[in-house]
Amino acid sequence: MVENLVNVFLDLFNGLDKNLIIFLISCMPILELRGGLIAATLLGLDPISSFIICFLGNILPIPFILKFITPLFDKLKKTKRLNKIVTKLEAKADSKRDKIEKSEFIGLLLFVGIPLPGTGAWTGNLIACMINMDKKKAFIASTLGVLLAGIIMMIVSYGLIGSLI
Numbered sequence: 001m002v003e004n005l006v007n008v009f010l011d012l013f014n015g016l017d018k019n020l021i022i023f024l025i026s027c028m029p030i031l032e033l034r035g036g037l038i039a040a041t042l043l044g045l046d047p048i049s050s051f052i053i054c055f056l057g058n059i060l061p062i063p064f065i066l067k068f069i070t071p072l073f074d075k076l077k078k079t080k081r082l083n084k085i086v087t088k089l090e091a092k093a094d095s096k097r098d099k100i101e102k103s104e105f106i107g108l109l110l111f112v113g114i115p116l117p118g119t120g121a122w123t124g125n126l127i128a129c130m131i132n133m134d135k136k137k138a139f140i141a142s143t144l145g146v147l148l149a150g151i152i153m154m155i156v157s158y159g160l161i162g163s164l165i
Contacts, residue, residue, distance in 0.1 A: 006035045010042065018043045019053050026057025029122040033058035033150050034115050037157040047158045051150055058121055058146045065125040066135045092118070093126045100127050105141045108133065112145025115152055121145065 006025065013021045022045065026036030036054035040047075073090065076082040096118065100107040112124040121142050128138035 002031065002035055003038055005031055006038045006042065010039055018045055022050060023053050023057040026054040027061055032120045032122065033146055034120070034153050037150070037153045041157045047154060051154055055146060055150050059143050062121055062125055062139055062142050065122060066129060066138055069126055070129050089126070090130070093123055093130060096123065097127050097130060100124065101131050104133050105137055108138060108141040109145045109148070112142050113148030115149045
């Protein structure tokens, strides 16, 4: 699924600088750094510079999510059209809440860092806001989680597992 989404955005952003493409993909919910690194491999980009660009693209939204997601969702819930969507997003995040709530910092770090469907910085920080986690701790845990996810995805995306074995 992620690779299909990546391909959609590669087509959409066709003509832009390749580094900008992977940066933009890494900023997006769902795709994040994972999608950015997949795009980087599809575009034939250098692994190290791609890692740095995707890492920066994925952590850039974190402070904005932590600061603005709760007030934004509160406003959107007051509208007829968007109330359902926001409620659905909150319910999805709430269903994953227990993974973070028990051990906050480590829980958030692992939730963001282990690249599984439905995990990542966007969802993790929404949950951090829902449980009123300290924003500074949430930012640090998320940043370390993105770093961990990046290392895992580098191994997978660039086939580094084969060269390590």
